[in-house]
Amino acid sequence: MAIRDIVLMGDPVLRTEAEEVTSFDDALRKLVDDMFETMYHAEGIGLAAPQIGISRRVMVIDLRREDEPEARLALVNPRVVWAGSDRDKQAEGCLSIPGIEEVVERPWEVTVEGLDPAGRPVTVEADELFARALQHEIDHLDGILFLDRISPLKRRMALKKWKKLQDGEVG
């Protein structure tokens, strides 16, 4: 396993629609292992392959709690197949946009279908933070960042703060 570099907002790979995975081989398993290790090292709860510069539809999440032991998983080619009508607003961050947090409104509950790293079909029914993390990571596979899901005014302010952080002017 290896810790990979996390790419930051501004890298075009984060704006590219990632490719479907078709081979469920050792290379895929190695990628998944590296993604978990990179995510744990960065103290994140989710990571998508484009965030380490790999434009493939692979994501990992780990937010296990006592009441949700299944919430550690790697998903390949995941898609949201159902979203509830209740919406939820919570602060979100992203390992590719460190230092920026914004409240994002998303469906509170989703069903996601995908494959595990061995190519077996998986269905995940999730709510609350688990649902939010799944949606955030699947967005990455479509080249979408959470800042795309806030108001233009808030986005402008967040981008300004991000630029300052990148220039080393604050924090």
Ligand code: NI
């Ligand atoms: Ni992210």
